[in-house]
Amino acid sequence: MTTSSILVRQIPFAFDENIDPVWHPDRREWSHMLNGASLTMPYLEPFLIKTVTEALKQVEDPELMADVRAFIGQEGVHYKNHRRYNEILKQSYPDLAEVEAEMEAEYRAFQKSDLKWRLAYSAGFETMTMGITEWLVGHRGTLFAGADPSVTSLALWHMVEETEHKTVAYDLYMHLYGDWRGKAWGLICGAGHVAWSSRKGYKRMLKRDGQWNSITSRLRLYAMVARFFLRTSPAMFRSLLPGYHPSKISDPQWVAQWASAYEELEEGSIPLLDTNDPEIPARFHA
Numbered sequence: 001m002t003t004s005s006i007l008v009r010q011i012p013f014a015f016d017e018n019i020d021p022v023w024h025p026d027r028r029e030w031s032h033m034l035n036g037a038s039l040t041m042p043y044l045e046p047f048l049i050k051t052v053t054e055a056l057k058q059v060e061d062p063e064l065m066a067d068v069r070a071f072i073g074q075e076g077v078h079y080k081n082h083r084r085y086n087e088i089l090k091q092s093y094p095d096l097a098e099v100e101a102e103m104e105a106e107y108r109a110f111q112k113s114d115l116k117w118r119l120a121y122s123a124g125f126e127t128m129t130m131g132i133t134e135w136l137v138g139h140r141g142t143l144f145a146g147a148d149p150s151v152t153s154l155a156l157w158h159m160v161e162e163t164e165h166k167t168v169a170y171d172l173y174m175h176l177y178g179d180w181r182g183k184a185w186g187l188i189c190g191a192g193h194v195a196w197s198s199r200k201g202y203k204r205m206l207k208r209d210g211q212w213n214s215i216t217s218r219l220r221l222y223a224m225v226a227r228f229f230l231r232t233s234p235a236m237f238r239s240l241l242p243g244y245h246p247s248k249i250s251d252p253q254w255v256a257q258w259a260s261a262y263e264e265l266e267e268g269s270i271p272l273l274d275t276n277d278p279e280i281p282a283r284f285h286a
Contacts, residue, residue, distance in 0.1 A: 002062035002065070003066055004070035006067055008074050009074075009077065010268070011077060011157065012268065013084060013085070013150065013154050014084075014150070014270060015085050015150050017088060017091075019150065020148070021089055021093065021205065023035075023148035024144070024148070025146065025147075026146065027143075029211075029220045031147075032202040032209075033221075033228070036198035036201030038154075039082075039086055039100065039103075040194055040198055041079045041083070042079045043100070044194060045075045046107075047118075047122075048122045051115070051121075051122050052169065053072060054115055054118075055115060055119055055172055055176060056068050059176075064171055064172065071169070074161045074164070078158055078161065082158075086100075092208075096205070099197075106197075116176075117182070119172060119186070120173055120183055120189070120190075122169045122173070122190065123170045123187070124183070124186035125194055126168070126170065127191070127239045128194070129159070129166070130163070130235040131231055131234060131236060133160075133163050135227070135228070135232065137156065141279055144273075145278040148275070149274065153272045153273045156258070157258075160255050163255050164255075166247075167247050170183075170245070170246050184240055187239060257281075257282035262284075265284060271284045
């Protein structure tokens with residue numbers, strides 16, 4: 001059987017039950033934006049897994065098959081770790097369960113759509129993550145220095161692996177359909193829906209914190225949302241250009257440094273980053 005170069009790492013993140021949901025003490029709005037994104041993962045990523053698993057039945061190329069299986073493995077570990085963290089979030093914000101119920105119903109309905117649309121949605125979301133990776137990794141000092149190391153390490157590990165499998169959903173869609181219009185529509189649907197679902201979560205948290213109607217808080221939030229779109233939009237626009245392929249996009253050097261550092265860890269170790277170092281280097285501490 002052909003094997004993939006994409007590595008499935010069984011990382012069991014552990015979170016302190018008393019972890020502060022405002023995991024960056026100087027950035028409440030940013031903390032909740034990332035919390036809102038985390039809330040989507042246990043619903044989004046099983047949807048991606050089911051979609052590519054169904055599509056895999058139509059694939060005969062052994063390399064693509066191996067990459068799809070590795071994609072499934074990585075995404076499976078991702079959402080399980082996010083679910084652990086989300087359960088802790090709900091201790092402070094129990095009404096997030098309502099947001100989860102909405103997402104569960106939406107993705108259940110999406111699963112009834114035709115495979116082409118679901119695969120385009122999947123490829124579209126994976127395109128957005130390329131822009132998110134460039135932002136989070138490239139500006140990790142600004143976004144994560146002084147923050148909780150567990151949440152920081154969870155987010156950046158996730159981005160490393162999104163980079164590793166960045167071509168899979170795109171290749172699978174193009175292999176089966178090769179339709180530019182469908183891919184473009186999937187990008188709009190996938191990126192837009194996940195962003196809106198994340199907003200539902202962070203809005204609930206800021207409301208419970210008594211900050212949603214604060215002009216100062218709202219301005220800080222809008223500034224972060226603007227940064228998000230500014231940093232992710234180039235990756236999405238690039239994907240619409242003729243001759244585009246995700247493999248042509250250079251990965252941040254830090255991603256390879258993280259992967260190399262992980263190879264030195266003992267099996268089953270949690271790759272915790274040092275957020276006290278303002279550059280957040282790709283090395284781990286106990």
